[in-house]
Amino acid sequence: MATPTNKIDVQNFSFYYGDFQALKTLNLGIVEKRITALIGPSGCGKSTFLRCLNRMNDTIRGTRAEGAIFLDGQDIYAPDRDVVELRQHIGMVFQRPNPFPQSIFENVAFGPRILGITKSRRELETIVQQSLEGAALWDEVKHRLEDNALQLNPGQQQRLCIARTIAVKPSVILMDEPCSALDPVATLSVEDLMRRLAEEYTIVIVTHNMQQAARIGLHGVSSGSAN
Amino acid sequence: MAVANEPASSPLATAPAPGRRWGEVIIESIIKIAGVSVIFIVGFIFLFLLWEGLPAILDIPLRQLFGPQWYPIEEHFGLLPLLFGSLLVTVVAVLIALPLGITTAIYLGEIAPPWLRDILKPIIEILAGIPSIVLGFLGWIALAPLIQTMGAPTGLTAFTGALILAYMALPTIISIAEDALYAVPREYRDGALAIGATQWQTIWRVVVPAARSGMLIAVMLGIGRAIGETMAVLMVTGNAANIPAFSENWLFSPVRTMTATIAAEMGEVAQGSTHYHVLYAIGLLLFLITLAINSLAARLIGVSGGRRSRPGGSL
Numbered sequence: 001m002a003t004p005t006n007k008i009d010v011q012n013f014s015f016y017y018g019d020f021q022a023l024k025t026l027n028l029g030i031v032e033k034r035i036t037a038l039i040g041p042s043g044c045g046k047s048t049f050l051r052c053l054n055r056m057n058d059t060i061r062g063t064r065a066e067g068a069i070f071l072d073g074q075d076i077y078a079p080d081r082d083v084v085e086l087r088q089h090i091g092m093v094f095q096r097p098n099p100f101p102q103s104i105f106e107n108v109a110f111g112p113r114i115l116g117i118t119k120s121r122r123e124l125e126t127i128v129q130q131s132l133e134g135a136a137l138w139d140e141v142k143h144r145l146e147d148n149a150l151q152l153n154p155g156q157q158q159r160l161c162i163a164r165t166i167a168v169k170p171s172v173i174l175m176d177e178p179c180s181a182l183d184p185v186a187t188l189s190v191e192d193l194m195r196r197l198a199e200e201y202t203i204v205i206v207t208h209n210m211q212q213a214a215r216i217g218l219h220g221v222s223s224g225s226a227n
Numbered sequence: 228m229a230v231a232n233e234p235a236s237s238p239l240a241t242a243p244a245p246g247r248r249w250g251e252v253i254i255e256s257i258i259k260i261a262g263v264s265v266i267f268i269v270g271f272i273f274l275f276l277l278w279e280g281l282p283a284i285l286d287i288p289l290r291q292l293f294g295p296q297w298y299p300i301e302e303h304f305g306l307l308p309l310l311f312g313s314l315l316v317t318v319v320a321v322l323i324a325l326p327l328g329i330t331t332a333i334y335l336g337e338i339a340p341p342w343l344r345d346i347l348k349p350i351i352e353i354l355a356g357i358p359s360i361v362l363g364f365l366g367w368i369a370l371a372p373l374i375q376t377m378g379a380p381t382g383l384t385a386f387t388g389a390l391i392l393a394y395m396a397l398p399t400i401i402s403i404a405e406d407a408l409y410a411v412p413r414e415y416r417d418g419a420l421a422i423g424a425t426q427w428q429t430i431w432r433v434v435v436p437a438a439r440s441g442m443l444i445a446v447m448l449g450i451g452r453a454i455g456e457t458m459a460v461l462m463v464t465g466n467a468a469n470i471p472a473f474s475e476n477w478l479f480s481p482v483r484t485m486t487a488t489i490a491a492e493m494g495e496v497a498q499g500s501t502h503y504h505v506l507y508a509i510g511l512l513l514f515l516i517t518l519a520i521n522s523l524a525a526r527l528i529g530v531s532g533g534r535r536s537r538p539g540g541s542l
């Protein structure tokens with residue numbers, strides 16, 4: 001399976017919530033700088049799989065993984081793998097927009113700040129502006145960067161979360177039904193954004209919606225039926 | 228289907244059922260009466276304090292009232308030593324209780340495994356219910372000798388009182404601050420972790436700020452308990468109504484607080500005497516200080532949490 005263009009390779013991967021096996025010996029490859037969509041019936045393990053890719057499931061007690069997931073050829077489940085560092089390379093956008101209850105600026109600056117990317121305020125402002133532009137939000141918020149992020153509408157909040165994610169320059173972005181809490185107009189703007197992001201990032205998206213999958217021009221549809 | 232439903236359901240929603248209306252009117256007025264009567268009670272307490280305390284303020288020259296000598300028997304009524312005693316004991320108590328309380332709450336809410344939290348939280352809440360006289364007694368027989376062996380001339384000092392007060396404020400601070408942390412939505416934590424924040428960065432930069440209005444309430448209630456506490460402080464601060472000289476070690480000198488003064492002397496004064504009115508004036512002062520702290524807290528909470536749609540510690 002391992003072709004050189006695969007960003008992520010999943011090999012014989014299983015995942016358990018306690019005794020319940022949510023993913024059964026999964027094998028698949030995710031191609032670099034493309035959008036890969038995961039589609040499948042509710043409860044088949046799409047979200048579980050996505051959260052395995054950045055090891056967010058580690059925060060749930062009693063979970064267990066078997067097999068291997070290679071990112072750039074290195075197993076992310078290797079015992080000596082630094083999970084915090086891993087998550088800096090694999091960003092995640094959640095189903096419900098979850099900006100922090102802080103200013104718009106602080107939301108985007110959060111990642112660069114904690115990673116100590118820069119000390120200078122000027123550079124930080126540049127990163128924030130570039131990230132917001134990258135998330136197609138800059139023009140709407142450039143005059144109100146100090147406003148609380150929760151004052152934005154849901155579509156803007158979701159794009160802010162995308163800006164927050166790309167501010168630390170990950171190589172992969174995971175999105176779990178990122179439009180399911182948005183109205184049709186906001187959905188279109190976020191889909192538009194995803195198409196542009198695919199030029200730079202490897203994107204894995206969970207969606208319920210075949211039309212959406214078609215609209216964003218995805219590369220490969222993996223059947224999510226893991227069981 | 229959904230469209231056809233709407234016109235049918237809207238008249239139903241606006242037509243009130245007569246029986247329910249009356250029930251609602253009664254409940255509403257009961258709630259209204261309860262709310263208004265609380266305001267009236269507080270108002271009457273204030274008027275009463277003013278009525279009884281005002282003669283002292285009018286009788287005694289202001290220079291003496293805010294002077295450094297509290298010798299009631301010689302008709303010297305300077306409130307400064309008492310104000311100083313209250314301030315010293317309270318501030319030191321808060322300085323001890325605040326960092327301890329907040330860090331304990333963070334440990335309980337964010338770091339401790341659930342089973343440990345389930346054991347510790349109820350125990351801490353039980354501690355909040357210990358009567359202050361019991362703690363005062365403990366401070367007197369256990370803590371005071373300890374402090375004396377550390378080199379203070381007497382074990383009954385401002386520091387002893389501050390320790391006991393801090394101990395009393397801690398359960399309140401921990402319990403309410405932990406509730407506020409617990410109320411922070413999981414999505415905030417996930418968002419921070421997914422960017423690559425460590426657990427500590429997540430707690431310190433996202434969870435605690437999101438819970439700040441609840442944390443502030445915890446601190447204010449803790450301070451409120453510390454200021455208002457009488458009996459324990461009466462027993463362990465040494466009850467000397469004087470401001471220690473600058474050369475002395477302030478913390479390890481006996482002091483007396485305003486509350487302790489009222490409690491100790493109210494039983495002995497002649498009703499209507501100047502001394503009697505002064506004690507009420509002290510009560511008035513306490514009332515105003517508490518009022519100031521509470522409105523400050525309300526303002527701070529309004530500034531930090533007012534605009535958020537999902538405040539962390541909505542208490």
Ligand SMILES: Nc1ncnc2c1ncn2[C@@H]1O[C@H](COP(=O)(O)OP(=O)(O)OP(=O)(O)O)[C@@H](O)[C@H]1O
Nearest residue numbers: 017020022040041042043044045046047048049060
């Ligand atoms: N924290 C958890 N603890 C135990 N079981 C879980 C947990 N999260 C999910 N599961 C179970 O794992 C299975 C897969 O869940 P998952 O959320 O990954 O499905 P999904 O494909 O994302 O569904 P949906 O389309 O509804 O989002 C389900 O049967 C679910 O009940």
Ligand SMILES: [Mg+2]
Nearest residue numbers: 046047048176
């Ligand atoms: Mg899901």
